[in-house]
Amino acid sequence: MSSPLLDVWEAASTSPYSPSVGKGAQFTIAFLLLFTSLFLAGVFSLNRSIITLPILGIPASLAFGFGAVYMICAVGVYV
Amino acid sequence: MRSFSSLLSCIAVLSSFAAAELNLSQPLLSKQVLASTFKPPQVFKNVNLVRTTNLDKGFPRETINVIIENVDAKPQSEYYLPFESSLISRVGGLEVKDKKSPEKGALRVEVVGFDTASSTEFYLIHLPTPLAPKEQQTLSISYSVLSALKPVPAQISQADKQYVQYTFSVYTPSAYLTEKQKTKVKFPSADVPDYTTVSAELNAEKKADPQKQGSTFSYGPYDNVPAGAEELVSVRYEFTKPIAHASLLERDIEVSHWGGNLATEERYWLSNLGASLKNHFSRVEWQKQSYMNPPTTALKALNVPLAAGALNPYFTDDIGNVSTSRFRTGKRESNLELKPRYPIFGGWKYSFRVGWDADLNTYLRKLSTGESYVLKVPFLEGPKSPEGIQYERIHLRVILPEGATNVKYSTSVPIVDSHTDIHKTFMDTIGRSSLTLTAINLVDDFRDRDLIVTYDYPWTAGFRKPIVITLGAFVVFTAAWVVGNLDTSIGKKKVA
Known part of the structure; x- marks a missing residue:
């Protein structure tokens, strides 16, 4: 029994999908990112200025964004 | 008096003969x-x-x-x-x-x-x-x-x-x-x-x-x-066996690229179409005969064979977690043994849900042509037993990542309806593309049939979730800076 999509599946047999962060590492990565985000936010709260806003705010926001996505996966809600 | 009761029992026997004819x-x-x-x-x-x-x-x-x-x-x-x-x-x-x-x-x-x-x-x-x-x-x-x-x-x-x-x-x-x-x-x-x-x-x-x-x-x-x-x-x-009949089976398959996970959840509305009980259910008699394990019309247990690598199974019903289940993992196959809260006799019903996770890499492949993926999952899993199970209606929903487009599917199972729509859940902004397939009158002989789905999923769509959260967090930082710089003091502004 062959169908066009089955042929597509067979043709892609050498490239199974693997995420950039595996299931085992999700919690560690997520914790580190969220902790970094918290630390940078703490530093920013001590010295709020137009210079520290991009210097600390952007990395802290990025760490929080990716950290939140990995943390929700690590606790079992796979988004 | 005794002759009267024996006459009654004779009538009862004769009437049961009459009822047992074609x-x-x-x-x-x-x-x-x-x-x-x-x-x-x-x-x-x-x-x-x-x-x-x-x-x-x-x-x-x-x-x-x-x-x-x-x-x-x-x-x-x-x-x-x-x-x-x-x-x-x-x-x-x-x-x-x-x-x-x-x-x-x-x-x-x-x-x-x-x-x-x-x-x-x-x-x-x-x-x-x-x-x-x-x-x-x-x-x-x-x-x-x-x-x-x-x-x-x-x-x-x-x-x-x-x-x-x-x-x-x-x-x-x-x-x-x-x-x-x-x-x-x-x-x-x-x-x-x-x-x-x-x-x-x-x-x-x-x-x-x-x-x-x-x-x-x-x-x-x-x-x-x-x-x-x-x-x-x-x-x-x-036919002293249960006649298991699912009036509806809802089956969700959720693909997570970020988590590398394939989550499956099945919701059953099950009933036994066998002969109903003449008298009340007797727990004592049930317990006595279950020791000898004779053939019975009651549905005592359901055996759900899962693919190897299944993880984190759960079995719940309207009350909550059902603790009478076993999960056996093996190299070639995992087995989920479910025991309903009560034996399901003829005419009785039981609705429940089971779910499990699996690693995505055995089910999803990336195409060489670019940002397209091909997913191959079983159309139907569910209980396997010698007496079989019949499904009146099956709603299979494949929930793809947010931003997946150009969804195509192919299966050898006869389908009566198919459509794609949007399913919104955690951390979604525009919602995920979901493909819903409806099949009617299937039986468990269709367990080994596959469903193949292809979709396009550009990497920019993949970054939507963390970027949205990043922007939200940055708005909070900016707001903190703006609010912190507001001068709320009373009186004239001091000139330094």
Whole structure:
């Protein structure tokens, strides 16, 4: 029994999908990112200025964004 | 007094005999099922037809092997298969194969209703290559009939044997003249107390009809049965097993690229179509007999084989977690053993949900052409048992990542409806694309069928979730800075 999509599946047999962060590492990565985000936010709260806003705010926001996505996966809600 | 009670018990015994006979509330008639308004063109004839009715499971499985011949002057490719409209709604998983070359796969089949007022509807079988005049071809038609077994008697005691009755036509319904045909009925055991005998005059060999061989009965052969002829017969046989019937199965398959996970959840609305209990359920009697583990009509446990690598299973119902389940993992297969909260006797219902996770890499592959992916998942998993399980309606939902487009699918399971829409859940902004497939009247024989889905998923769509959260967090930082710089002091501004 062959169908066009089955042929597509067979043709892609050498490239199974693997995420950039595996299931085992999700919690560690997520914790580190969220902790970094918290630390940078703490530093920013001590010295709020137009210079520290991009210097600390952007990395802290990025760490929080990716950290939140990995943390929700690590606790079992796979988004 | 004693004689009065013995008289009563005699009456009770006699009445139970009466109740146990063939229940013929519908008279067994010969009739003509082809509607007067539409008659398929008589371009074929059935040279030889052998039907096998297998009653091993809780639903009859019919296999019809038929040699068809084109009797028209032109090549023909449309073969009609008639069913009564009350029956066609319960016919499931109809598949037609070319007996000589089964590797070519199932032929294209569709349901056609020519006349809503008519009591007959048709399956139309498209032959892949038109059959030339006088040519022959062998078709193998297989299907199951759901909700077809009727327990007779309808009420039994907790430890009694169950007998079920099945009514069918010994003449296989056909839209064409059938030159020679035979029906074999395979019972689960040789305990068949009642069956209809067909007059020996109808039989081509003038023998007693049916012929019995152990647990197999054969009706026929019959010669030159006209198109649309039916001759109903009933058989009643022992079937002390549960008749598991899911009126609805909702099955969700959720793909997570970020988590590398395939989450499956199945929600069942299950009932047992077997004979109901005559008296109240006796826990004491149940516990006593469960020690010896005799055959019973109650559904005690469900065995759900899962693919190897299944993780984190759960089994809950309306109350909450059901703790009577076991999960056994193995290298080749995992096994989820579910025990409902109570044994499900005839007429009883139980609805529950089970779910599990799996690693995505065995189910999802990336295409070399770019940002497209191909997903291959089983269409149907669920319990596996010798008596089988029938599904009246299945809603399968494949939830793809947010931003997946160009969704295509292919499956060998007969589908009645398909659509894509948007499913919103955690951390979604625009919602995920979901593909919903609906199938009706499936049985557990379809467990090993696959569903293949392809979709495009650009990497920019993948970064939507963290970027949205990042922007939100940055807005909070900016707001903190703005609010922190507001001068809320009272009085004149001090000039430094």
